[in-house]
Amino acid sequence: xxxxxxxxxxxxxxxxxxxxxxxxxxxxxxxxxxxxxxxxxxxxxxxxxxxxxxxxxxxxxxxxxxxxxxxxxxxxxxxxxxxxxxxxxxxxxxxxxxxxxxxxxxxxxxxxxxxxxxxxxxxxxxxxxxxxxxxxxxxxxxxxxxxxxxxxxxxxxxxxxxxxxxxxxxxxxxxxxxxxxxxxxxxxxxxxxxxxxxxxxxxxxxxxxxxxxxxxxxxxxxxxxxxxxxxxxxxxxxxxxxxxxxxxxxxxxxxxxxxxxx
Amino acid sequence: xxxxxxxxxxxxxxxxxxxxxxxxxxxxxxxxxxxxxxxxxxxxxxxxxxxxxxxxxxxxxxxxxxxxxxxxxxxxxxxxxxxxxxxxxxxxxxxxxxxxxxxxxxxxxxxxxxxxxxxxxxxxxxxxxxxxxxxxxxxxxxxxxxxxxxxxxxxxxxxxxxxxxxxxxxxxxxxxxxxxxxxxxxxxxxxxxxxxxxxxxxxxxxxxxxxxxxxxxxxxxxxxxxxxxxxxxxxxxxxxxxxxxxxxxxxxxxxxxxxxxxxxxxxxxxxxxxxxxxxxxxxxxxxxxxxxxxxxxxxxxxxxxxxxxxxxxxxxxxxxxxxxxxxxxxxxxxxxxxxxxxxxxxxxxxxxxxxxxxxxxxxxxxxxxxxxxxxxxxxxxxxxxxxxxxxxxxxxxxx
Numbered sequence: 001x002x003x004x005x006x007x008x009x010x011x012x013x014x015x016x017x018x019x020x021x022x023x024x025x026x027x028x029x030x031x032x033x034x035x036x037x038x039x040x041x042x043x044x045x046x047x048x049x050x051x052x053x054x055x056x057x058x059x060x061x062x063x064x065x066x067x068x069x070x071x072x073x074x075x076x077x078x079x080x081x082x083x084x085x086x087x088x089x090x091x092x093x094x095x096x097x098x099x100x101x102x103x104x105x106x107x108x109x110x111x112x113x114x115x116x117x118x119x120x121x122x123x124x125x126x127x128x129x130x131x132x133x134x135x136x137x138x139x140x141x142x143x144x145x146x147x148x149x150x151x152x153x154x155x156x157x158x159x160x161x162x163x164x165x166x167x168x169x170x171x172x173x174x175x176x177x178x179x180x181x182x183x184x185x186x187x188x189x190x191x192x193x194x195x196x197x198x199x200x201x202x203x204x205x206x207x208x209x210x211x212x213x214x215x216x217x218x219x220x221x222x223x224x225x226x227x228x229x230x231x232x233x234x235x236x237x238x239x240x241x242x243x244x245x246x247x248x249x250x251x252x253x254x255x256x257x258x259x260x261x262x
Numbered sequence: 263x264x265x266x267x268x269x270x271x272x273x274x275x276x277x278x279x280x281x282x283x284x285x286x287x288x289x290x291x292x293x294x295x296x297x298x299x300x301x302x303x304x305x306x307x308x309x310x311x312x313x314x315x316x317x318x319x320x321x322x323x324x325x326x327x328x329x330x331x332x333x334x335x336x337x338x339x340x341x342x343x344x345x346x347x348x349x350x351x352x353x354x355x356x357x358x359x360x361x362x363x364x365x366x367x368x369x370x371x372x373x374x375x376x377x378x379x380x381x382x383x384x385x386x387x388x389x390x391x392x393x394x395x396x397x398x399x400x401x402x403x404x405x406x407x408x409x410x411x412x413x414x415x416x417x418x419x420x421x422x423x424x425x426x427x428x429x430x431x432x433x434x435x436x437x438x439x440x441x442x443x444x445x446x447x448x449x450x451x452x453x454x455x456x457x458x459x460x461x462x463x464x465x466x467x468x469x470x471x472x473x474x475x476x477x478x479x480x481x482x483x484x485x486x487x488x489x490x491x492x493x494x495x496x497x498x499x500x501x502x503x504x505x506x507x508x509x510x511x512x513x514x515x516x517x518x519x520x521x522x523x524x525x526x527x528x529x530x531x532x533x534x535x536x537x538x539x540x541x542x543x544x545x546x547x548x549x550x551x552x553x554x555x556x557x558x559x560x561x562x563x564x565x566x567x568x569x570x571x572x573x574x575x576x577x578x579x580x581x582x583x584x585x586x587x588x589x590x591x592x593x594x595x596x597x598x599x600x601x602x603x604x605x606x607x608x609x610x611x612x613x614x615x616x617x618x619x620x621x622x623x624x625x626x627x628x629x630x631x632x633x634x635x636x637x638x639x640x641x642x643x644x645x646x647x648x649x650x651x652x653x654x655x656x657x658x659x660x661x
Contacts, residue, residue: 011283036591063284063302091303091319094449098441121590123469125449127437130405134441139521140405142434145584156525161430162536163342164529164585166402170522180591181584214326218303218319222446222483226464228309228476239639241628247640248650251622252658254638258620260541260598261566261655 001054001152003045004105004114005078006132007038009062009069010122034069037117039076039185040178045115046077047183048150055079057108061089061100067201075188075196082108086206091218094123098131100216103209105136113155114175118143129177139174145181264320265303267294271316278317281310325482327444329422332484335361336421338412339372339384340431342403346380348497348539349427351387353490355498356454357425358388360463363456366422367391371415373408375401378510385506387498392506393419397513399520402527403431406520409438416443421485423463425454428489429538440487446480447487450594452494452617463488472613492538493596494617530583537586542568542599545588545615548575549604549625549644556582558645559603562652565659571595571615573605589614603644607632624648 012033034042045056058073060066061084070081084104092100105111114136116129126142133140145165146158153172158165160179170176188196206216214220240247255261274292286300287307294307294317303319311317337353339346354370361368367390372381374396381394395411408431416424416439424439426432428450440447448465455464457479463486466477480486537543544563546556556570563570571588572581588595590610600618605611607623607630615621616635623636624644633639640647 063300065284087298090301094437094447095441095444121470124467125437126433127440127447127449130434130437131441134409134438140438141522142405143430159430160585162538162585164527166524167526167528168522169525174521179584222325222440222444222480223448223478224481225305226477226479228305228469228474231468231472231475236634236639237637239628239633239636239641241641244642244646244650247642247647248654251638251640251647251651252654254622255566255599255655258599 001048001052001112002108002110003048003054003056004108004111005038005041005045005056005058005073006101006105006114006116006128007042007058007060007069007073008035008120008122009033009060009066010035010120032065032068034072035117035120035122037119037121037178037180039117040180040182041115041117042073042076042078043183043185044147044178045113046186048113048147052150052152054112057082059084059101059104059108061085061092061097061104070201071196071199072188074199075192076186077192081199081201082204083201084204084209088206088213088216091221092216093221093223094125094127094131095222096216096220098128098135099211099220100209101128102132102135103211104204105132106210107204107208112152112172114138114173116175116177118177118179126177129175133175136175139170140176141168141170141174142177144176144178147182265296265298265301266318266320267296268316268318269293271314273314273316275314277310278307281306327483329482329484332420332422334367334369334419334421335364335423335425336369336371336415336419336485337389338424338426338432338436339370340403340427340429341372341374341377341380342431344374344377344401346377347427347429349429349490349492351497352492352495353425353427354384354387354389356490356495357423358498360423360454360456361390363458364422364461369393369419369421371395371412373397373400373411381510382508383500385508386500386502386504388501388504390506392508393511394508395511395513400513402524403435404520404522404524405435405438406522408435409442410519412436412439413442416445416485422461424485424487426487426489428491432489436487436489443485444483445485445487446478446483447489448478448480449489451488451490452596454488454490454495462486468613468617472616473609491594491596493541493598530585537569537571537588538593538595540569540595541597542566542601543571543588543595543597543615543618544568544601544603545571545573545605546576546582546603547573547605547611548579549606550576550581551604553579553581555645558648558652562601562648562655565652565655566599568597568599571600573608573611602632602636603648605632606630607635
């Protein structure tokens with residue numbers, strides 16, 4: 001089975017800090033990591049390969065340094081890394097990213113299953129997975145929390161919904177996006193790290209893709225950021241301690257005054 | 263097209279250098295110089311240079327789409343098991359407001375089965391024209407079918423704006439519609455506005471787990487699409503005097519373009535109230551100490567008419583299923599009241615609940631981070647406070 005995992009390199013969010021003077025993100029020295037949701041996708045791909053055999057190819061679109069994310073995936077156990085990189089892709093929104101990644105995946109030959117993390121933790125859009133499915137005309141299931149069965153031609157999965165889950169069967173080739181509940185990603189082994197260090201990363205440029213140049217990068221992107229700003233922080237309100245009955249009165253009256261309890 | 267630094271305006275302050283995620287900017291001879299081989303045109307530096315406005319990104323202004331052909335606002339109406347989702351009424355309320363600002367009509371596109379009556383009712387909530395698509399195969403959500411119906415609707419009726427709730431369903435298939443029709447989609451908005459002069463939708467949404475807000479526009483493509491979070495827009499109010507049109511399309515029993523198959527639908531949520539839709543969420547964290555202690559929260563939630571949430575720590579300990587998890591790797595909620603019990607307040611948890619209208623935090627550690635965003639902070643033992651609070655409300659309601 002040929003499995004493709006789409007990943008993104010993102011800043012490790014816990015370290016993202018806001019400059020109080022300028023109100024912008026300080027990205028100084030912020031370590032770039034594999035998007036945490038994509039680690040679940042990589043892990044699931046490896047588990048499927050361990051079960052049914054095959055190859056796990058990891059694909060990312062990004063600047064040259066995004067190569068490190070591919071190496072991290074190979075260290076976990078992925079087989080091959082593909083970096084789709086070109087100046088022409090700069091400024092891509094989710095539409096143009098989906099277009100570029102789907103065009104890149106077309107160059108990888110037979111693909112049976114594409115796995116994406118449910119969203120990236122920097123943009124939080126959850127739009128590129130479904131975008132790729134649409135552009136490759138593949139069946140698709142989002143929010144997969146468990147793979148129940150997989151054969152060469154179908155996969156049966158559990159899709160997480162608000163009130164529970166749906167059991168969905170999808171023919172292959174197809175695409176799924178996975179949620180955190182699906183597995184616990186393994187740590188890279190020493191052997192894996194060694195392999196990742198020396199692995200060849202395949203680079204794909206715009207010229208290697210059969211694409212409409214007008215649909216790439218900033219120009220091909222329907223959406224633009226008009227402005228960005230730091231949200232007003234809720235500043236802590238009143239903080240009380242002391243005797244329980246007095247605090248209960250306080251909470252009770254506060255909730256009552258909000259008018260939310262019917 | 264490209265990024266430019268104005269040598270006149272740049273004072274070499276290096277704010278842009280620090281804002282750049284890919285280290286593409288250097289200060290050379292007291293001016294910012296951008297390494298185009300590294301720059302991703304993310305515009306972080308444009309934002310950092312707000313004060314001096316020395317960095318600009320220019321974009322060619324045409325997409326070949328005649329945007330004047332696109333008018334009116336459409337709302338996707340979502341149903342599950344024959345009941346229209348609350349967020350759909352919120353979309354209708356907001357859509358009506360935006361349509362009035364633009365002087366345009368409000369449409370609803372609504373796939374369902376045997377729901378003609380509910381479709382007709384939508385007119386009373388402010389929809390001018392309801393496009394109800396009826397079919398047995400539309401009873402349950404399926405990506406291919408829903409994508410086909412909404413894409414066909416967009417191509418035929420050419421709405422300028424399409425809104426949908428940021429639900430599991432909306433966020434699953436709306437991106438496919440946007441991909442198919444080459445629309446601009448803004449995910450998970452918490453605020454919508456109209457630039458009436460340019461007739462543009464301004465979608466404001468959180469990014470970086472709520473640490474940054476971005477306002478996104480779609481100037482040259484249509485439709486302008488947005489998924490919107492629960493509970494941030496006011497739901498439409500029914501007015502029996504309203505009139506409008508209902509167009510009903512019946513479709514075949516089996517749709518040839520549906521590729522996935524629903525085998526089963528399983529509900530595993532403990533309470534019947536979905537946490538993303540609840541007005542009140544009572545959440546527990548590591549400080550709860552055990553699965554058994556969550557019974558206290560369920561009782562409080564029940565008497566308040568709310569739902570039970572949890573932090574990642576509580577879910578990871580196996581005290582409550584993942585579908586209750588609030589935070590960056592769980593669900594984002596913005597209820598009218600959020601009660602955090604024994605939750606210290608990690609950045610990731612706060613990302614999922616900080617936009618709640620009112621936050622009460624109960625924690626025995628007076629220095630817990632959650633107090634920084636709580637409107638009312640209670641320093642004390644939740645084992646005493648939660649049951650006493652439940653009792654107080656129970657006595658009031660006589661339950």
